[in-house]
Amino acid sequence: MTTNANPSDETNGVLMQGDEACAEGAIAAGCRFFAGYPITPATEIAEVLSRRLPQVGGKFIQMEDEIGSIAAVIGASVGGAKAMTATSGPGFSLMQENIGYAAMAEIPCVIVDVQRLGPSTGRPTSPSQGDVMQARWGTHGDHPIIALSPSSVRETFDLTVRAFNFAERYRTPVILLMDEVIGHMRERIVLPDPDTIELVERAGTTVPPEWYKPYENFPLDVPPLVPFGEGYRYHITGLHHDERGYPTNRLDEVRPWLERVFRKIESSISDIMIYEEDEVQDADTLVIAYGVTARAARQAVEQARQHGHKVGLIKLSTIWPFPEEVVERAADRLHRVIVPELNRGQLALEVERVVGRHKVRRVNRADGSILSPDDILDAIKEWSR
Amino acid sequence: MKQQRESRVHERYLRHSKKFPNVWCAGCGIGIVLGAIIRAVDALQLDKNDVAMISGIGCTGRMPVYVDFNTMHTTHGRALAFATGLKMVRPDMKIIVVMGDGDALAIGGNHFIHAARRNIGLTAIVVNNATYGMTGGQYSPTTPLGARAATAPYGHIEHPFPIAELAVTAGASYVARSTVYHVIELEKFIAQAIQKDGFALVEAVSYCHTTLGRINRWGRAPDMMRRLKEQSVTVRQAEKMSANDLKGKIVRGVLTDRQDMIEYTKLYDQIIERAQEEVG
Ligand SMILES: Cc1ncc(C[n+]2csc(CCOP(=O)(O)OP(=O)(O)O)c2C)c(N)n1
Ligand code: SF4
Secondary structure, eight states: OOOOOOTTOTTTOEEEEHHHHHHHHHHHHTEEEEEEOOOTTTHHHHHHHHHHHHHTTOEEEEOSSHHHHHHHHHHHHHTTOEEEEEEOHHHHHHHHHHHHHHHHHTOOEEEEEEEEEOSTTOEEEEEOOTTHHHHHHSSSSOOOOEEEOOSSHHHHHHHHHHHHHHHHHHTSEEEEEEEHHHHHOEEEEOOOOGGGSOOOOOOOOOSOGGGOOTTOOSSOSSOOOOOTTSSOOOEEESSOBOTTSOBOOOHHHHHHHHHHHHHHHHTTHHHHOOEEEESOTTOSEEEEEEHHHHHHHHHHHHHHHHTTOOEEEEEESEEESOOHHHHHHHHHHOSEEEEEESSSSSHHHHHHHHHOGGGEEEEEOOSSOOOOHHHHHHHHHHHTO | OHHHHHTTGGGGTBOOSTTOSOSSOTTOSHHHHHHHHHHHHHHTTOOGGGEEEEEOSSTGGGSGGGBSSEEEEOOTTOHHHHHHHHHHHOTTSEEEEEEEHHIIIIITHHHHHHHHHHTOSOEEEEEEOSEETTTTSEEOTTOOTTOOBTTBTTOOOSOOOOHHHHHHHHTOSEEEEEESSSHHHHHHHHHHHHHOSSOEEEEEEOOOTTTHHHHTTOOSHHHHHHHHHHHEEEHHHHHTSOHHHHTTOEEEEEEEEOSSOOOHHHHHHHHHHHHHHHHO
């Protein structure tokens, strides 16, 4: 699998697979370390990066399992590299403990989960959106998280870049929730000119080493993380810790930390929320969709409009933190919300929480096949009758 | 005078803020290993900024927080995997990975053999106290056959891993074993391991008098220290002993010191060269 896409070839574009676009997005974002373990349908990301990373002076390693992969990624990030791993359900399950470690120790990293049908080994080549709640709550304990979900090859590229930017800006693990269709689908896309891509680099510190506090709670919500080996010797732990990173049981040290790590995400919601609204202005029915399902939803909405139904679409790219305000704002004016998903209703739970159960109609499929525009169109027709 | 100065070396390496007293039981061997590491680093005159100490979880896992290096206390069993990522990004750093026997050989056993097989330039130090100290004396992969443990009230029916021999077989560049009684030797082996380019392992045989020792009535810390002295033989002595005589013995010394292997991150640099040649 080679990809020597010329990103600035605006006229022709390139034929690219979602997994490849993820790998190229990572390179464009400045990712210089990848550790992973082969698994369908995410393997192509590792294969492309094993070739591409050394070309740009980066490093690739195939670890002995997914637990080691995410651990190596966190270690590399502590060393100062933008780092990523990619997997699918079974591997994502194995990674959970260390994702919590990255959240606790506030180490930037990107975890790609190309969702396949679960549970367990499930059906490796069948799509699913079954890991939505796992992305939010898969690791134990309360913690903030960011998760993004693309619905096209080009968006995969863009969101991979955004995932790295969020990871670095907010010192947090970021999960890119792809799905088998988006990962394996090929589309002709035009990649952005590398010079136009906005990149976020890790903030440095201006204080001398003896003043440096890697977990300082004020004045910034995101204290700078200085890589190991640059003269700032400090401690990192998965235990609750004080501002210097040393373990603590003191409530007056644990509480400000807890407040800060949630605040750093919650106070930046407007930066983190990525979504598109289609025809919501005069709509009385709203479809909320993400990932591969958003493609079918868009078609269904177009067709419904042709039939005279006043229906709009919100396509979510950011799914965690859940875009409460976006949904709330739209739903206030609307009578009905339809939530199609390739699971038995996961993000629908959040929608129901925000707009009330009586307003929500779920359209679900969790058997490895995808939802067609007709499936969603039927729901629109039935529901607006 | 000289003697006195020597004994205070650690003060230049310990963090003098609020972390003391340490978490370890009085008489525990883990502090002895930490002292040996500090003296080895001092003898090699390494810059603290270039040294990282990474651990997993357990009593041994608490070691890094006390020393003024770049320190990271990771998750149970995964220290070598974290360290692998750091080493690839910072190949010039001296990375010392400290683990308990459960940390390194049970939950982390897979990372242990693969880090050795890859020959990545990490210094692994396993404090082998033959039990899970932190969780209270349950049996570990190195608990002796027949011993009692918190989870083996009727006696242990599994065989112990020979940690050092396992590392040799897995492909480590340097492997040595000593005990917390033979502290000068331990310090020497640790210094050699740190100097080694590829994967180096030092097994530091210790004891846990407050859990496994108490359960088995092996006595207090000095008694267990005495057992280390009496049970151990050198590699050279062991060569002349029969398999039967070697039963229950701790074989001390350098088990392997290979000169013929290129360290992993150096090999990866060749990959980068090849890849960049290809794209021109
Ligand atoms: C995933 C996980 N499982 C279990 C534990 C509980 N635990 C903490 S320390 C420990 C064993 C430590 O034993 P060892 O590695 O031999 O180190 P020692 O305490 O003896 O130095 C265990 C099982 C944990 N922290 N994480
Ligand atoms: S429990 Fe055992 S290993 Fe842990 S500090 Fe006490 S004596 Fe040492």
